[in-house]
Amino acid sequence: MTARQHAAAARSASASIGVRPVPGLLDAEFRLFQSLVEREAGIQLADTKRALLASRLNQRLRELEMPSFSAYYRRVIDDPNEAIVMLDRLTTNETSFFREPSQFAFLETRVFPRWREDASKGRRPRRIRAWSAGCSTGEEPVSMAMSLLSHFPRSEGFEIEILASDLSTRVLRQARSATFSLDKAVQIPGHHLHRFMRRGIGRQAGRMRASSEVRATLRFERLNLARDLDPRLGIFDLVLCRNVLIYFEPTHKRGALQRLLRVLDPEGLLLLGHSEALQGREQPLRSVGPSVFAWKKLLDD
Numbered sequence: 001m002t003a004r005q006h007a008a009a010a011r012s013a014s015a016s017i018g019v020r021p022v023p024g025l026l027d028a029e030f031r032l033f034q035s036l037v038e039r040e041a042g043i044q045l046a047d048t049k050r051a052l053l054a055s056r057l058n059q060r061l062r063e064l065e066m067p068s069f070s071a072y073y074r075r076v077i078d079d080p081n082e083a084i085v086m087l088d089r090l091t092t093n094e095t096s097f098f099r100e101p102s103q104f105a106f107l108e109t110r111v112f113p114r115w116r117e118d119a120s121k122g123r124r125p126r127r128i129r130a131w132s133a134g135c136s137t138g139e140e141p142v143s144m145a146m147s148l149l150s151h152f153p154r155s156e157g158f159e160i161e162i163l164a165s166d167l168s169t170r171v172l173r174q175a176r177s178a179t180f181s182l183d184k185a186v187q188i189p190g191h192h193l194h195r196f197m198r199r200g201i202g203r204q205a206g207r208m209r210a211s212s213e214v215r216a217t218l219r220f221e222r223l224n225l226a227r228d229l230d231p232r233l234g235i236f237d238l239v240l241c242r243n244v245l246i247y248f249e250p251t252h253k254r255g256a257l258q259r260l261l262r263v264l265d266p267e268g269l270l271l272l273g274h275s276e277a278l279q280g281r282e283q284p285l286r287s288v289g290p291s292v293f294a295w296k297k298l299l300d301d
């Protein structure tokens, strides 16, 4: 019997008695994965995440018929594609439409009317660029597209561009499709839902898809915030990095924030998740709204 046949026989024997052949995760193995994930993605896996890591990677070990976590670790080190798969399995992708509604309310009542007026007086361009950094399955950039399209009409010459990026190729695939379960419709304000979402029919029943007007504003890219960014990304009026950096190790978090600030327009706004704060008085930003930050120097002018 070959090794592969042996493994298959063992699998089917254990399946027949309802036991899955799952290798245990040793302390030393957990430490290896902890530092690997931090190095690769900036994400800090606390010691309390050990069971979570084991359960999320177990399935992958079974798929690859790996005898141990050490063997899987070696595979990840040797194969950059497997590192991508591993990170796909380990990221937390919870999201929703119009998450942190107070931020959308702030933008729509305090910021967008001013930008629109400034544009009408020629004081700012008619192009608005936003970046959803850590966009997960796409609800965040689609929400932002709906909000921006409503406030900056194409008929007045406005142009909306939204970069939606994530580390995980799995969520990006989903985000690119711009289709969502109909269950999520309740998260979208009625006027946006009617204008910007199309209900699926036939094989797409139970799903909805963002309209072509919304999709035309979106561009998707895999970007790792723990790595230097391509300088060709350009400059953004809005940078959303919400509920991403909370998972980062502090040094990586500072590095990622610096990268985000490098592409933030002097009059632009950075939006973080509601539980996320900027540390230190030396911060170049100050809070102007609910977890919304602007450059200090402009406000002090």
Ligand SMILES: C[S@@+](CC[C@H](N)C(=O)[O-])C[C@H]1O[C@@H](n2cnc3c(N)ncnc32)[C@H](O)[C@@H]1O
Residues within 6 Å of the ligand: 040, 041, 042, 043, 091, 092, 093, 094, 095, 096, 099, 133, 134, 135, 136, 137, 140, 165, 166, 167, 168, 171, 223, 224, 225, 226, 241, 242, 243, 244, 273
């Ligand atoms: C909890 S979701 C937040 C989604 C959305 N921003 C929101 O607030 O609803 C965090 C996202 O950050 C992504 N992420 C984690 N580490 C990252 C990294 N190093 N670079 C880019 N994205 C990352 C994850 O894949 C995940 O989709």
